[in-house]
Amino acid sequence: MRRARTIDWVPHAVLLIGIAIIAFPVYVTVVASTLTTPEIVYGPMSLLPGPHGPENYVQALSEGNAKTSGVGVGRMLLNTLVVALAIAVGKIAISIISAYAVVFFNFPGRMAFFWLIFLTLMLPVEVRIVPTYAVVAGLGLVDTYAGLAVPLIASATATLLFRQFFLTIPDEMVEAAKVDGAGPMRFFKDVVLPLSRTNIAALFVILFIYGWNQYLWPLLVTNDAEMTTIVIGIRRMLGNGDAQTEWSIVMATTVLALLPPVAIVILMQRWFVKGLVETEK
Amino acid sequence: MRRRVVFKQKLLPYLLLAPQVAITLVFFYWPAAQAVWYSTRREDPFGLRSQFVGLENFITVLEDPSYINSLTTTAIFSLAVAVLAIVPALLLAVMADRVVRAATVYKTILLSPYAVAPAIAGVLWLFLFAPGIGVVAYVLQFLGIDWNFVLRGEQAMLLVIIASAWKQISYNFLFFLAGLQSIPKSLIEAAAIDGAGEGRRFWDVVFPLLSPTTFFLLVVNVVYAFFDTFGIIHAVTQGGPAKATEILVYKVWYDGVMALDLGGSSAQSVILMGIVIALTAIQFRYVERKVHY
Amino acid sequence: MADVRLRNVRKSYGDTEVIHGVDCEIADGEFVVVVGPSGCGKSTLLRMVAGLEEITKGEIAIGGRVVNDIEPKDRDIAMVFQNYALYPHMSVFDNMAYGLKIRGVPRSEIEARVEKAANILQLKPLLERKPRQLSGGQRQRVAMGRAIVRDPQVFLFDEPLSNLDAKLRVQMRVEIKRLQQDLGTTSIYVTHDQVEAMTLADRLVVMNAGVAEQVGPPIEVYERPETVFVAGFIGSPAMNFLPAIATENGLSVGEARFRAAQRLEPGRNVTVGVRPEHLELDPASPTLRVRAELVEALGADTIVHGTLAGAPLLARLPGTQRVVAGDEVPLRCAPEHLHVFDGATGKRI
Numbered sequence: 018m019r020r021a022r023t024i025d026w027v028p029h030a031v032l033l034i035g036i037a038i039i040a041f042p043v044y045v046t047v048v049a050s051t052l053t054t055p056e057i058v059y060g061p062m063s064l065l066p067g068p069h070g071p072e073n074y075v076q077a078l079s080e081g082n083a084k085t086s087g088v089g090v091g092r093m094l095l096n097t098l099v100v101a102l103a104i105a106v107g108k109i110a111i112s113i114i115s116a117y118a119v120v121f122f123n124f125p126g127r128m129a130f131f132w133l134i135f136l137t138l139m140l141p142v143e144v145r146i147v148p149t150y151a152v153v154a155g156l157g158l159v160d161t162y163a164g165l166a167v168p169l170i171a172s173a174t175a176t177l178l179f180r181q182f183f184l185t186i187p188d189e190m191v192e193a194a195k196v197d198g199a200g201p202m203r204f205f206k207d208v209v210l211p212l213s214r215t216n217i218a219a220l221f222v223i224l225f226i227y228g229w230n231q232y233l234w235p236l237l238v239t240n241d242a243e244m245t246t247i248v249i250g251i252r253r254m255l256g257n258g259d260a261q262t263e264w265s266i267v268m269a270t271t272v273l274a275l276l277p278p279v280a281i282v283i284l285m286q287r288w289f290v291k292g293l294v295e296t297e298k
Numbered sequence: 299m300r301r302r303v304v305f306k307q308k309l310l311p312y313l314l315l316a317p318q319v320a321i322t323l324v325f326f327y328w329p330a331a332q333a334v335w336y337s338t339r340r341e342d343p344f345g346l347r348s349q350f351v352g353l354e355n356f357i358t359v360l361e362d363p364s365y366i367n368s369l370t371t372t373a374i375f376s377l378a379v380a381v382l383a384i385v386p387a388l389l390l391a392v393m394a395d396r397v398v399r400a401a402t403v404y405k406t407i408l409l410s411p412y413a414v415a416p417a418i419a420g421v422l423w424l425f426l427f428a429p430g431i432g433v434v435a436y437v438l439q440f441l442g443i444d445w446n447f448v449l450r451g452e453q454a455m456l457l458v459i460i461a462s463a464w465k466q467i468s469y470n471f472l473f474f475l476a477g478l479q480s481i482p483k484s485l486i487e488a489a490a491i492d493g494a495g496e497g498r499r500f501w502d503v504v505f506p507l508l509s510p511t512t513f514f515l516l517v518v519n520v521v522y523a524f525f526d527t528f529g530i531i532h533a534v535t536q537g538g539p540a541k542a543t544e545i546l547v548y549k550v551w552y553d554g555v556m557a558l559d560l561g562g563s564s565a566q567s568v569i570l571m572g573i574v575i576a577l578t579a580i581q582f583r584y585v586e587r588k589v590h591y
Numbered sequence: 592m593a594d595v596r597l598r599n600v601r602k603s604y605g606d607t608e609v610i611h612g613v614d615c616e617i618a619d620g621e622f623v624v625v626v627g628p629s630g631c632g633k634s635t636l637l638r639m640v641a642g643l644e645e646i647t648k649g650e651i652a653i654g655g656r657v658v659n660d661i662e663p664k665d666r667d668i669a670m671v672f673q674n675y676a677l678y679p680h681m682s683v684f685d686n687m688a689y690g691l692k693i694r695g696v697p698r699s700e701i702e703a704r705v706e707k708a709a710n711i712l713q714l715k716p717l718l719e720r721k722p723r724q725l726s727g728g729q730r731q732r733v734a735m736g737r738a739i740v741r742d743p744q745v746f747l748f749d750e751p752l753s754n755l756d757a758k759l760r761v762q763m764r765v766e767i768k769r770l771q772q773d774l775g776t777t778s779i780y781v782t783h784d785q786v787e788a789m790t791l792a793d794r795l796v797v798m799n800a801g802v803a804e805q806v807g808p809p810i811e812v813y814e815r816p817e818t819v820f821v822a823g824f825i826g827s828p829a830m831n832f833l834p835a836i837a838t839e840n841g842l843s844v845g846e847a848r849f850r851a852a853q854r855l856e857p858g859r860n861v862t863v864g865v866r867p868e869h870l871e872l873d874p875a876s877p878t879l880r881v882r883a884e885l886v887e888a889l890g891a892d893t894i895v896h897g898t899l900a901g902a903p904l905l906a907r908l909p910g911t912q913r914v915v916a917g918d919e920v921p922l923r924c925a926p927e928h929l930h931v932f933d934g935a936t937g938k939r940i
Contacts, residue, residue, distance in 0.1 A: 028396040028397045029397060032394060032397065039407065039467065040407060043414075045433055046422055046425060058431055062433060111317040111318040111321065114315075114317070114318075115315045118311035118314035119315070121304055121305055122311035122314075123304045124308065130315050130319060133323075139578055143547045143551075144330070144550070145329040145333050146555065147336075147554040148328075148333050150555075151329070152324060152328060152329055167321065167325070170321060176318065184301065189303075191303045192303055192641075192670070192676065193677075195642075195643060195664065196643075196670045197693055197737075198663075199664075199689075201305040203693065204305075207678075208678055208680075211680040212680055214680075230417075230418075233551065236532070237555065248418060248529070249417075251418065251421055252533050255424075271418055274418055275414045278413035279413045282406075282410055286409065290472060293472060294476060
């Protein structure tokens with residue numbers, strides 16, 4: 018369709034304004050991470066980057082600040098990475114095998130198990146905070162990676178996604194495998210797993226972000242500063258968010274915290290979009 | 299739905315299900331059941347014994363003005379977040395649907411906030427609006443606005459709404475864009491031949507076709523505002539000032555973890571479960587309507 | 592190589608029996624085609640031979656070994672599926688090699704066998720491709736290659752040509768026939784296409800509603816169909832069926848009188864079958880006259896549509912005969928080409 022030339026620039030203008038607003042807080046944060054705290058606190062701060070970036074990041078990574086009990090952001094990043102990977106890999110692993118069981122076998126209680134998993138959609142951690150904490154505490158998992166990750170790796174969403182995909186694998190493919198002599202585990206390894214690659218990639222992106230960004234759960238199950246995840250760490254560093262806050266360090270830490278998930282979204286955009294559209298909770 | 303062709307093994311499927319089912323039972327059903335159990339009991343002051351009190355905890359919670367206040371706060375908060383996250387997302391999606399050049403760049407940037415943790419989103423906006431420090435706070439002061447969200451409830455509310463909506467725009471943008479791109483170009487062309495101008499084409503053809511997406515997003519955004527914004531509230535306002543931003547999830551956490559009111563917090567948990575179930579049910583009722591995207 | 596024996600094979604889903612006792616002996620190296628309309632149970636029968644469906648009752652033996660309780664992989668069979676069921680993520684080579692790999696065949700032997708099969712099927716240049724990069728005919732050949740490399744005792748074909756276009760189907764039909772002759776492997780082939788069945792089979796099994804109505808060489812089935820169903824299913828255009836009453840010296844169909852090859856008790860209700868191609872133009876001494884309601888001139892043949900005794904009647908005349916709609920056409924049928932079936936049971940008399 019032909020459009021009048023005069024309005025060709027309108028979409029670009031609107032998008033650029035939108036992007037400017039969306040990106041503004043991130044830009045200011047990045048700039049602040051290159052200034053000193055006094056430059057931020059006593060002034061209108063500059064909107065152009067300063068020269069103090071390296072020292073802020075080094076300090077953040079190695080020692081954090083006074084409110085993090087000397088635990089550096091490096092340690093927090095490591096904790097967060099471990100937890101995010103454990104959640105993403107764990108969720109995918111247990112979901113894909115349980116979906117495989119529900120789809121490729123016929124056994125008593127099949128639908129009951131399916132519903133048991135499906136209904137967990139209705140039980141987000143936010144509605145069972147205290148008793149879930151009690152269970153984790155009872156198991157001695159407070160301040161452990163297992164305590165941070167395991168309670169979050171049961172996922173109806175991922176199971177549903179895999180089930181949906183498995184149902185599209187033609188019956189004849191299963192029969193061909195049977196004639197070829199492949200048993201269920203062989204079929205899983207040689208056919209189902211390779212065919213699920215794109216779904217796994219898409220889920221991985223979404224779940225890694227999910228795991229990285231956890232807040233309420235780590236807040237509950239970690240007391241030890243050594244076990245802090247970075248998102249919680251920032252909250253601790255922030256204090257009251259007033260003039261006493263070491264803003265330059267907080268801002269450097271914030272950049273470090275949002276960089277990995279944002280990088281994944283940008284670099285793996287195709288998988289991210291697929292994952293988001295197909296899981297949609 | 300089921301397959302015609304399956305494997306015959308009897309034990310294997312149970313083994314494959316075991317990890318998921320074990321985690322689900324231990325960390326989902328058991329705690330949920332406990333929440334229901336505690337919600338009907340009251341502990342003695344030393345926490346040594348508890349006794350069955352029926353619906354008393356629920357009555358106490360529902361008669362508590364601070365709970366009603368939190369309920370109202372949550373309603374305002376979630377609706378405002380939904381509207382503020384949906385409207386700009388729709389505008390941006392309509393624009394992005396038209397551009398060919400640099401479309402990927404726009405899309406990449408607009409999708410990025412999804413990756414930012416809610417608490418981090420809160421910190422980003424807190425920093426802009428921190429009284430006496432933030433860039434935006436300066437501008438507001440300069441314009442003669444008495445900006446201090448630390449003391450003013452309505453300003454604090456505005457801040458957490460903005461931070462929450464900012465993060466959710468990405469999600470809405472993506473679904474609107476997918477919805478727009480699934481509208482057959484021939485429909486728009488037919489409307490153009492019928493004589494509809496640019497604006498009419500949008501309101502008469504495009505927008506009605508997007509309405510299932512919009513409804514779906516409305517529900518998703520409300521769910522998000524209800525449950526996923528805990529980090530924003532906790533990082534930015536701690537529910538304050540004077541409980542002005544205390545949404546239900548924050549209150550459950552505060553009463554259960556900080557105030558150690560097991561019965562009351564459990565009763566609140568059970569009410570929240572009811573809300574999730576209702577919202578999920580609505581979402582699934584309309585799920586068929588949007589699958590064609 | 593092996594023979595296949597089916598003895599009173601039955602299949603039920605719950606209380607519903609869908610295969611009602613099929614008996615069939617397939618000799619070593621024989622090519623048997625199971626043909627029938629969709630839903631007649633032919634695929635189920637084949638899948639029971641493959642081991643993909645349980646055998647409810649009866650017995651299936653391959654090479655003298657009863658296989659009822661043996662897994663598909665241990666039956667030494669290979670199967671070509673209707674939609675080919677190629678593994679989309681594996682190359683042509685890997686698709687063909689997979690069954691051998693699982694069986695632990697050494698790599699060098701796998702390569703030799705795949706190469707040999709690829710040569711036979713002209714797949715050599717395609718070995719590294721993925722199924723999605725192949726045309727329909729090429730995929731079909733890969734599916735066959737997967738069966739060939741296994742060098743099984745029996746080939747099972749489940750409507751392997753039905754996803755191809757008409758021209759390719761004819762071409763592949765010839766290839767399959769040639770291949771089977773060269774390899775000499777016992778084959779069971781399921782199809783709903785009677786032309787495919789006639790051209791490929793050493794012997795036909797015509798199935799209807801879970802029953803094998805007739806088993807025999809194609810020409811025999813064509814010339815001496817045992818039931819009305821078989822008579823109507825085999826042959827194109829389909830046989831004409833006319834309601835008739837036996838008389839002292841033949842059969843009467845409405846006004847028309849036929850001489851019959853055998854004597855029947857007068858007054859008996861029968862169905863007379865006559866193939867369109869067995870009706871000849873005979874102005875001198877016609878057995879019957881029909882008014883041509885519609886004429887299809889196909890070049891080689893001219894098909895005349897008419898009605899006799901309330902039943903539709905088709906005649907296939909040589910293309911040289913000029914008939915136009917509205918003509919009164921005098922026709923004759925030799926008594927040896929009349930098929931007489933019991934009016935009630937549909938069985939050949």
